[in-house]
Amino acid sequence: MTAAIIQALTSHWRSHWLQLATLLIGIALATGLWSAVQAINAEARASYARANAQLALGQFDELRDPSGAIPLTHYADLRRAGWQVAAVLEGPYRIQGRTLRVLGVDMVAYPALPAITEAEAETDPADILTAPGRLLASAELATLLQAQADLPPVLITTELPPDVILTDIGVAETLLDAPGQISRLVVLPNQPRSVPPLSEIAPDLERISPASQVDTAQLTDSFHLNLTAFGMLSFAVGLFIVNGTVGLAFAQRRGMIRTLRALGVSMRRLVWLILAELTLLALIGGIIGLILGFFLAGALLPDVAATLRGLYGAPVTGQLTLQPAWALAGLGMALGGTLIASAQALWRLSRMPLLAGPSVQAWRGSGQGQRLAAYCGLALLVFGGLAYTTVGGLLGGFALLAGLLTGAALLLPLCLSIALNLCARRARGPVTQWVWADMRAQLPGLSLALMALLLALAANIGVGTMVSSFRLTFVGWLDQRLTSELYLTAESDQQGREITQWLEPQVTAILPIRNVELAHETGPLFLYGVVDDPTYRQYWPLIARTDDSWDQVMSGDAVLINEQLARRADLWPGDVLRLGPNHQLPVAGVYSDYGNPTGQAIVSMMQLDLIAPGQEARRFGIRLDPNRATELAQTLRERFGLAPQAVVQQAAMKAQSRAIFEKTFVVTSALNVLTLGVAGFAILTSLLTLWTQRLPQIAPVWALGLDRAQLARLELSRSAILAAMTACLALPLGLILAWVLLAVINVEAFGWRLPMYVFPWDWLVLFLLTLVAALAAAALPALRLLRLPPADLLRVFANER
């Protein structure tokens, strides 16, 4: 009996293969886009975890000096007193324009690292410790390092993150030009019982537990959250296709179900078999989606990795590995999504009376359903607003976004219906009148696809506005921040002094760039010292300030902080910033600092020397007549033997910054386009699945004297008009979305607020793209209509149906 029922049920798909393909594509697209984002996130997080494990980060307490480097004497004192600590010196190291991270550890005392264990198995451990030492790096990095003549020999290891050089602390001192310096001390387990307390030996050091150490995963959380939100939006848009197709398939099978029940099959058995059928389809679609997602993630991951490395210094490899858990989660999403999208249709089918007619019209919804959806939409809008005002934070921001988008989507059919009603009332000619009325009648069947289009367009406008606003602000900000005509990095402190002396008589100003990394309760804090120069007073982008901000800073009485630190620590002009045990200064102003995840502060050079004496002076900004910049850069390179990248012109610096900026949004743009593509596909599938229901509407009009070419043109116009109306409604929604992203999500996630700009030209382009997508989606049904043999239209009138 079951076999016979299955045969009857599956016969539907044999005669509706396009519907089956649509359903599978819907599931595959939803799963594919979601899984791609998840694969990228999982790979990035796995990279962070791998890096933490490989470098033994976040496992032990650490000792840090809030004012900068730890003096060697403290290390010696602690060891002498019996403290089991391992010294670490770390810092950035640039080779051929690429920034690497050098991690110098005390090879004897530091916890056993997998990379060292691997290296010791292949080489004599003494080689690593004795001069010239060894550098441990990944195979890809090793190739780069081996090409440098002045570096120690390189050992290849599989146990290190990309862009990390692990070496003995002595070698690191040379590489980083930081003799006698220690960045932090790792407190090893199994300390002797009676060691003197830290406050007696080194009172200026702070002990930080693993829980309060800010790690990469925390820093990048908001980035991944944004990606996840986009993945979820794509998933939802894909499910609209599934919902529409399953709904129609079930409606078309009502006659068959009625017959099966009349022949003695229980509804319970039918529901179970349909559930099994849906499960099978979900798994097939899910597997296709996983394959799609894997390749999509593989294509996007290198850009994401570059973004994460650029923005956060996060160690992410650009290669994707297939994780069984990811595949299982993807299949789970496909199954869950399909069942959720089919739940309403299945429920309606299960409650269908035995003698109910096989009408397909029931599937198309009703005015009552439209009103109910609108009420739900309003409720969701209110929910989003309440969640934001009561919960607040990033979670509240995302709840606001979710409520706004889903609420607006549910309100769309009612809004369109009202608009179509108004148009129908103004229509004069019979054909126009019919077109408007027919569009309204078609609306329930198309509403899901139009909702998907609304979401995709709103996301496009919202994210587009955010990115373009960001770009405009960023470019303006770059102009303010990168005011020097040349940026120079000397090879040493001594060379820096020589260059300064040589330059002084020939340029307008030399602006040293010196900084020290401090520890702050909100995370790392980079303290910069500046000299008193009109450049800063004229151009530095202050967003909050006191009347005499710069005077206070230059006289050593105040500090300027970046927006990130201001928002995280809630410090604004007049508040006090603690820079170390003995240093605190009032905040005189806050400046914008886009793209920087960490806190930053500016004091006068004199203050910097007081807080962290002996900071090297290797980097400078040079002000001069812009026309002389190229010539002077070349002279500097030749005279002081500097590498080409050691002297960078302002334009090149800006171009580089803009390139990094654009790369940051490659993934967002790709997902944006894909979501719009899926929405376009949703319209196509809706039009195709509605096709069989269209004939009874079209045939009488054809019989009354409109030819097929006219009707085909009207089909195209209908699709374009509905898409255009949806696009018009998506515009305000997209702008609200942009405002939420700029004023709420960005502030919560990244710590800076951006001004919002509008870009009408972009809207026009998007509007035209939407029309093209809608016309493309309607082209196939219109072409079908154009080529439809009259015999097919005549079947509508046939008596023997």
Next chain:
Amino acid sequence: MLLSIEHVHKTYPGGRPVLQDVSLSLDHGQTLALTGESGSGKSTLLNLSAALDHFDAGEITLDGIALSGLDDSGRAGLRRKHVSLVFQQFNLIPSLTVAQNLSFHARLAGCHDPDWEAHLADRLGLSDLLSRFPERVSGGQQQRVAIGRAMAVRPKLLLADEPTGNLDETASAAVLDLMLSLVTESGTALLLVTHSQDIAGQLDRRVHLAGGRIQ
């Protein structure tokens, strides 16, 4: 002669002949019943006469216009201006109200006459239903709307395919009476396809089709 059908052949895909050498004619104001068993080809002949379908051989001339020489747009124009159709399934436009359906064809044909349409609505008993949508009125009422829509054009030829086939006996008689009286009143020729010998008996002439041939 209003409608002239000469030696028309029609074969469906697969080679099954539906009409074989069929010839008949219909003059202005004349009524003709086309009877026959299911599958005898009567609906096909009606569709060919309405320029809804193509024939393989022979010729059909409507008011002097040869259908074989018309392209898709010419055929649409002919249907719009010279012919009206009434189907068994009513085939109203569900998204338009009764009033809009009633005037729809006339407006397409550019001969919209509100007074005439009001008269038709009155005659057909539809005056109270004008603002309703088709799904909100009975089958008999829907067929009366279809007849009204057809007659609103003041057509030269009305083609009706089993117009009462979906109605009960009482509604069927009422609808047929109305249609015949309107046709007579306006001098419209009628070609009506029916199974019923009673209905056929009420028309001027009767032609019986069997196996695609006129008996």
